[in-house]
Amino acid sequence: MAKPVTHNLHKLFNPSSVAILGASRDEKKIGNIVLRNIVNSGFRGKIFPVNPNSKDINGLTCYGSYAKLPEIPDLAILSLPSDLALELLEPIAKKGTKNIIIFSAGFKEIGPEGEKKEEELRAAAQKFGLNILGPNCLGFASTLSSLNATFSRVGGARGNLRFISQSGALASGIFDWARQNTIGFSEFITLGNKAVLNENDILQYWLTKPKTKITDPGLSRCQPIGLYLESIDEGQKFLELASKVSFTDPIFILKPGKSKHAQQAIRSHTGSMAGDDAVQDAAFAQAGIIRCEGVEDMFDLAKVFSWENAPKGPRVAIVSNAGGPAVISTDALEKEGLELAALSKNTKVKLEKNLPRAANVANPVDVLGDALAGRYHEAIEDVLVEKGVDALVVILTPQIMTEIETTADLIGKLSAKYGKPVVCSFMGADLIHTAEEILNKYKIPSFRFPERAIKALAKMWQWRSVAEKQKAQVKQKKQKLVSKHSTKKINAIIQSLEKNNKVLSAAQADEVLNTFGIKTPKSATINNLEEARNFAQKNKWPAVLKISSPFLMHKTEAGAVIKNINNNEQLENAWTKITAIVKKLPNKSNCFIQIQQQIGAGVEVIAGIKHDSSFGNVLMFGAGGILAELIGDSNLKMLPIDRKRALELIFSSKVYKLLAGFRNQKSYAVDKLADLLMHLGNLAQTTDRFSEITINPIIVTETDAWAVDPRIIVR
Numbered sequence: 126m127a128k129p130v131t132h133n134l135h136k137l138f139n140p141s142s143v144a145i146l147g148a149s150r151d152e153k154k155i156g157n158i159v160l161r162n163i164v165n166s167g168f169r170g171k172i173f174p175v176n177p178n179s180k181d182i183n184g185l186t187c188y189g190s191y192a193k194l195p196e197i198p199d200l201a202i203l204s205l206p207s208d209l210a211l212e213l214l215e216p217i218a219k220k221g222t223k224n225i226i227i228f229s230a231g232f233k234e235i236g237p238e239g240e241k242k243e244e245e246l247r248a249a250a251q252k253f254g255l256n257i258l259g260p261n262c263l264g265f266a267s268t269l270s271s272l273n274a275t276f277s278r279v280g281g282a283r284g285n286l287r288f289i290s291q292s293g294a295l296a297s298g299i300f301d302w303a304r305q306n307t308i309g310f311s312e313f314i315t316l317g318n319k320a321v322l323n324e325n326d327i328l329q330y331w332l333t334k335p336k337t338k339i340t341d342p343g344l345s346r347c348q349p350i351g352l353y354l355e356s357i358d359e360g361q362k363f364l365e366l367a368s369k370v371s372f373t374d375p376i377f378i379l380k381p382g383k384s385k386h387a388q389q390a391i392r393s394h395t396g397s398m399a400g401d402d403a404v405q406d407a408a409f410a411q412a413g414i415i416r417c418e419g420v421e422d423m424f425d426l427a428k429v430f431s432w433e434n435a436p437k438g439p440r441v442a443i444v445s446n447a448g449g450p451a452v453i454s455t456d457a458l459e460k461e462g463l464e465l466a467a468l469s470k471n472t473k474v475k476l477e478k479n480l481p482r483a484a485n486v487a488n489p490v491d492v493l494g495d496a497l498a499g500r501y502h503e504a505i506e507d508v509l510v511e512k513g514v515d516a517l518v519v520i521l522t523p524q525i526m527t528e529i530e531t532t533a534d535l536i537g538k539l540s541a542k543y544g545k546p547v548v549c550s551f552m553g554a555d556l557i558h559t560a561e562e563i564l565n566k567y568k569i570p571s572f573r574f575p576e577r578a579i580k581a582l583a584k585m586w587q588w589r590s591v592a593e594k595q596k597a598q599v600k601q602k603k604q605k606l607v608s609k610h611s612t613k614k615i616n617a618i619i620q621s622l623e624k625n626n627k628v629l630s631a632a633q634a635d636e637v638l639n640t641f642g643i644k645t646p647k648s649a650t651i652n653n654l655e656e657a658r659n660f661a662q663k664n665k666w667p668a669v670l671k672i673s674s675p676f677l678m679h680k681t682e683a684g685a686v687i688k689n690i691n692n693n694e695q696l697e698n699a700w701t702k703i704t705a706i707v708k709k710l711p712n713k714s715n716c717f718i719q720i721q722q723q724i725g726a727g728v729e730v731i732a733g734i735k736h737d738s739s740f741g742n743v744l745m746f747g748a749g750g751i752l753a754e755l756i757g758d759s760n761l762k763m764l765p766i767d768r769k770r771a772l773e774l775i776f777s778s779k780v781y782k783l784l785a786g787f788r789n790q791k792s793y794a795v796d797k798l799a800d801l802l803m804h805l806g807n808l809a810q811t812t813d814r815f816s817e818i819t820i821n822p823i824i825v826t827e828t829d830a831w832a833v834d835p836r837i838i839v840r
Contacts, residue, residue, distance in 0.1 A: 133224070133256070134224075134256060134322075134326065134327075134330040135330075135334060136199045136200070136223070137200060137224035137256050137258070138270065138312065138314070138330070139270045140170060140198070140224065140270070141199055142170045142171040142173065142196065142198040142199050142200070143163060143168070143172055143198055143200045143201075143202060143272075143274065144172075144173040144175055144191065144194060144198040144200070144201045144202065145159060145163070145172070145173070145174050145175060145202045145204065146176075146191065146202065146203045146204065146205060146217075147203060147204035147205040148174030148175060148176050148179075148182050148187065149176065149179075149182070149204075150179060150182055150183075154204075155204045155228055155276045156176070156205075157183075158276040159202060159204060159264065159274065160174055160182060160183060160185075161183065162273040162274070162275060162276065162277075162278075162279070163272060163273060163274060164183065164185075165273070166266070166271055166273035166279070167271040168270075168271055168272045169271060170199075170272075171198075172185055173185075173186075173194050173195075173198055174187040175187070175188050175189075175190065175191055176189075177189045177190065190216070191213065191217055191220055192216060192219075194220065197221040197222055198222050199222070200222070200224045200225070200226065200274070201224070201225045201226070202225075202226045202264065202274060203225065203227045203228060203229060204228050204229075204276070205229060206231065207229045207230065207232060207239070207242055207260065208231075208242075210229045210260065211242060211245055211246060214246070214250075214253070214255065215249065215253070217255075218249070218252075218253035218254075218255060223254060223256055224255075224256045225255055225256065225257045225258070226257075226262065226264050226265070226274060227246075227257060227260035227261075227262070228259065228260070228261075228262065228264065228276065229259070229260050229261065230260070230261045231260075231261075232260045232261055232318050232320065233318055233320075234261055234318060243260070243318060243320050246260065246320050246321070247321060250320070255321065256321065256322055256326075257320060257322060258314070258316070258317070258321075258322050259316075259320065260317055261317040261318045262293055262315045262317025263275045263276065263277055263290075263293030263296050263297070263315040263317070264276070264315060265312065265313060265314040265315060266279040266300075266310065266312070266313045267311070267312045267313075268282070268283035268284070268309065268310060268311055268312075269283070269337050275293075275296075275315070277293070277296065277300055278297075278300060278301075279310075279313070282307070282309040282341075283309050283339065283341070284308060284311060284341070284344065284431055285309070285311055285339045285341075285344050285345065285347070285349065285431055286303075286308065286309065286310050286348075286349055286350075286351065286427055287310070287311055287312050287313070287331065287348060287349070287350045287351070288310060288312070288314070288351045288352070288353075289314050289315075289316060289324055289327050289328075289350070289351070289352050289354070290313070290315050290316070290353040291315070291316045291317070291319070291353055291354050291355050291356070292315070292353055292355070293317065295353055295420075296313065296315050296353075299313075299424075299427075302424055303427075306428060306565055307565045307566070307568075308427060308428060308431055308432075309431075311339060311348065312331075314327055319356075319358060323358040323359075324354060324357070324358065324363060325362050325363055325366055328350075328363070328366040328370060329366060331370070332366065332369055336348065342541075343432060343568030343569075344431060344432060344568060345431060345432060345434045345435075346434055347373065347374045347375060347430065347434070347435075348374050349374055349375045349377070349426075349427070349430035349431060350375070350376045351377055351378075351379075351423060351426070351427050352377070352378040352379070353378075354378060354379075354380055355380075355381060357405075357739055360737070360738075360739030360740040360741070361740055361741045364408055364740060364763065367409075367412045367413070367414050368412040368413060368595070371412060371413030371588065371591070371592060371595070372413070372595055372596070375426075375430045375435070375585070375588040376413070376414050376415070377414065377415040377416070377417055377423065377426045377584070378409060378414055378417060379416075379417040379419070379420065379422070380405060380409075380416065382402065401737070403759060403761060404735070404737045404739075404740060404743050405739075405740075406761075407743065407761035407763065408737075408739075408743075408763050410591075411763050413592060413595060415584050415587060415588055421577075422580075425570075425580070425581045426581060426584055428570045429548065429570045429581040429582070429585055430585065430588075431568075432569065432570055433547070433548065433568075433569075433570060433585065434544075434546055435585040435588055435589035436515040436516035436545075436546050436582065436585060436586050436589065437515050438515035438586075439462065439463045439464045439515065439590075440464050440465075440466035440467075440513055440514055440516075441458055441463050441464065441465065441466055441514070441517070441518060441579075441582065442465075442466045442468070442488050442489075442490065442508045442511070442514045442516075442517050442518070443455070443465075443488060443489035443517075443518045443519075443520065444489070444492060444504045444505055444508060444518075444520070445489055445490070445491055445492070445519075445520035446491070446493060446496045446501070446520070446521055446522060446524070446527065447491075447494060447520065447522040447552075448485075448491055450520045450522065450550070450552060450575050451489040451491055451520060452489075453575060453576070454520065454550075454575040454576070454579055457576045457579040457580070458579055458583075461579055461580055461582075462583055462586070462587070463579065463582065463583050463586060465488050465489070466488055466511070466513050466514045466515070467488070468486070468487065468488050468508070468511055468514075469512075469513060472508065472510070473486045473487070475507045476503075476504060476507050476508075479500075479503035479504070479507065480492060480493075480500065480503065480504060481493060481500075490508060492504050494522075494524050495524070495526055496527070497526065497527075498528040498531035498532045498534075498535055501519075501521075501532045501536075502535045502539070505517065505519065505535075505536065505539050506539055509539060509543040509545055509547075510543070514545065515545070515546075515586075516546040516547070516548070516582055517545060517546070517547045517548075518547075518549070518550065518575065518578055518579060518582065519536055519548075519549045519550070520550045520552070520575050521549070521551045521557070521560075522552050523551075523552070523553045523556040523557055529551070529557055529559070530559055530560050530563055532560070533549075533551070533560035533561075533563040533564050534563055534567075536549060536564065536567070536569055537563065537567025540567065541567070546582070547569055548569070548570045548571070548572070548578040548579075548581060548582050549564055549569055549570070549571040549572070549578065550571065550572050550573070550575035550578045551564070551571055551573070552573060552575070554573075612811075612812065614636070614640055615640070615812055615814060616814070618633050618636060618637065619814055621633075622839065623715070626675070626714075626715055627675075628675035628715065628836065628837070628838055629836075629838075629839070630650070630673055630715065630717060631648065631650070631673035631717065631719050631834075631835070632648070632650050632719075634835040634837045635648065635832075635835065637835075637837060638808075638832050638835055641804045641808040641811075642800075642804045643801055643804045643805060643808075643820075644801075644830070644831050644832065645831065645833070645835070646721050646722045646723070646724055646831055646833060647664050647722040648719055648721035648722065649719070649720055650717045650718070650719055651719070651720050652718075654696070654697060656720075657670070657696055657700060658696065660720045661690070661693075661696060664722045666691045666692065666723075667689050667690055667691050667723040668690045668696065668720055668722060668723055669686065669687065669688050669720070669721045669722075669723045670686075670687045670690060670696075670699045670700065670703050670718065670719070670720055671685055671686040671687070671718075671719050671721065671834075672686075672703060672706060672707060672710075672716065672717070672718060672719070673716070673718070673719045674715065674717070675715055676710070676711075676716075681750070681751055684702065684706055685703070685706055687699040687702060687703060688723060689723070703718055704718070724824045724826065724831045725826050726826070727793060727824040727825050727826035727827070728780065728783045728784055728793050728824070728825045729748070729749040729752070729823070729824055729825075730746065730747065730748060730749040730778075730780055730784075730798070730823045730825060731746070731747055731748065731749035731750075731753045731819070731820065731821040731822060731823065732745065732746045732749075732801070732802055732819075732820050732821075733745045733817065733818055733819040733820065733821070734764075734805060734808075734809040734815070734817065734819075736809075736813075736817070736840075740763060741763065742763070742764040742806075742809045742810060743761055743762070743764065744761065744762045744763075744764055744774065744802065744805065744806050744809070745760070746760050746761075746762075746774050746775065746778060746802060747778050747779070747780060748778070748779060749780075749821050749822035749823060750821070750822045752780075756779060758778055758779040758780055760774050760777050760778045761774075764806045764809055764810055765807075765810050766802065766803060767803065768799055768800075768803060771799040771800075771803050771806075772795070774802065775795060775798060775799060775802070781795075784798070784825060792827070793825045793826060793827055794826060794827060794828055794829050794830055797825070797829050797830040798823070798825050798830040800830070801823065801830045801832065805818065805820070813840065814840055815837055815840060816838050816839065816840040817836075817837070817838040818835065818836070818837050818838075819835070819836045819837075820832045820834065820835045821834055821836075822834060
């Protein structure tokens with residue numbers, strides 16, 4: 126069923142009037158809780174409780190039916206059993222309301238019976254043009270419109286953080302954590318079952334509506350978006366929208382399901398090396414989305430992105446009153462992809478003047494365990510003035526003489542004065558609790574452990590650096606990829622396949638690749654030794670004999686590839702070995718013997734295309750041949766791909782060191798390899814007839830790149 130075109134989401138999230146169907150006098154029921162929440166949140170619009178058994182609820186006039194309401198509400202909230210909620214969709218639509226929240230459970234989450242109800246709900250939305258949030262959701266809260274349309278305690282001041290959660294229970298936990306840490310939201314939307322409205326609709330709404338400037342002191346200049354999604358609808362559209370968001374605002378996601386996907390064994394190189402979760406990682410990274418490793422990580426990013434601007438570079442200074450945590454932090458910086466800032470001579474001179482002789486004035490700056498607030502002040506100010514410092518980590522351990530609260534207060538003031546991102550790690554428990562509250566007041570992110578502070582800072586730099594790359598790419602002229610493809614030829618090859626055979630023969634695969642400008646060695650399918658001799662005489666030695674079979678995934682291990690055949694005697698011996706292996710194969714259907722001109726010495730790499738059901742075509746690249754799975758060199762890019770992205774993919778691989786000339790060895794044709802990857806991506810984007818393409822190996826010589834052993838599976 127086609128998804129209804131959403132319209133007027135502004136009225137959904139910024140209504141001037143709200144009706145609550147299932148409003149109740151019982152304070153323990155959801156219908157009463159949401160009504161109280163709307164009133165207590167300071168909602169300035171009209172509120173219409175609807176319940177046929179009540180005249181008034183909480184001092185508000187109650188109406189017996191939706192039809193009896195004195196005007197058309199912008200938003201209807203349904204706190205009713207699933208069957209009754211379905212029955213009321215038509216009367217609500219006939220009244221003229223287009224925006225609905227359904228709290229009700231009992232839909233697809235309970236199985237086939239619930240799935241049928243959800244289909245009915247979607248059909249009604251399609252028929253009446255309804256924007257439905259839910260079912261089985263918590264609703265939404267907006268400090269912009271002073272509306273808590275949830276049955277949860279939200280509270281807290283207005284902030285710059287936006288959030289989308291598929292889980293209402295997790296949302297309640299986030300609300301409580303945010304209150305404790307004085308973190309404010311602008312909008313928090315829960316999706317539930319996503320029967321009609323999904324994450325893409327919300328992102329589109331946020332992209333198209335004018336931004337409300339939030340100028341509260343201490344907040345970052347961006348409006349970050351956090352996501353908790355158990356599933357992603359229309360993955361390609363999601364990436365397109367998220368890319369636009371991340372251009373100006375950080376977007377971070379907690380997406381569970383790693384272990385489930387990891388357990389699914391896929392019988393192919395490309396499938397196993399580009400598993401579903403690896404594809405998600407690559408897709409998120411390419412769109413500029415930061416992926417959270419867990420709930421704690423998500424909370425940390427919500428805090429740092431809300432309160433601090435991302436650093437303009439990776440250079441970090443550390444000021445600490447304890448040597449051990451400073452050393453640990455230095456390791457953490459390198460691990461997370463940040464750099465220990467090199468302090469200038471001028472800064473070191475100032476530090477030497479202001480700090481005791483025993484203090485360390487090189488980064489990390491050790492102010493010593495007896496440091497009072499004044500010593501911290503001098504060190505922090507000297508470091509923040511340094512041009513070569515992009516961000517600062519302040520570590521404090523609560524020793525007997527430490528002025529914990531005073532130090533927290535001065536950090537807040539210095540951060541406001543110099544404007545560079547500052548994160549703190551006040552290590553301890555009860556002793557540092559009040560200081561954390563002071564840091565929260567100044568909106569300085571603080572963490573109990575320095576590794577968490579540094580990891581959060583690294584994620585901020587990751588977002589900034591990707592956003593800068595995206596801006597640079599927008600300014601560049603897009604490269605046009607032109608291929609000499611022939612759809613007719615591809616269709617003819619596929620139609621020639623025998624029934625139930627989904628794998629192209631080696632000759633057919635070569636033909637497809639050649640059609641798209643990918644070079645393959647001269648080869649032939651042979652039936653006897655005489656044909657092999659004729660091929661070798663015509664195309665010169667050395668030659669390779671191998672078995673072409675859809676059932677042979679690892680040819681080398683099976684002895685099904687014999688290289689370095691330099692004369693007729695070696696060819697005869699190789700023929701004997703190969704034919705013996707063929708006889709032992711359990712399945713001989715579509716099994717052929719192939720002779721191929723041997724490519725000279727080079728580096729073996731692998732490239733492949735996998736079609737992901739959510740995100741479309743993915744290009745995988747890494748070390749090939751027998752190293753394909755051994756060293757785990759799997760690097761992914763979403764298609765389409767241009768030369769710049771192809772080179773980025775090659776540069777990010779482990780095998781690139783060999784290609785570039787490891788330890789002063791000769792270098793290989795990286796540019797030709799980039800061309801091959803572009804042609805491969807072009808092939809995948811031009812036709813949807815193939816579900817998977819793997820070339821293992823591609824041999825990259827000093828002058829060219831050759832697709833030696835392709836495997837193509839028909840969709």
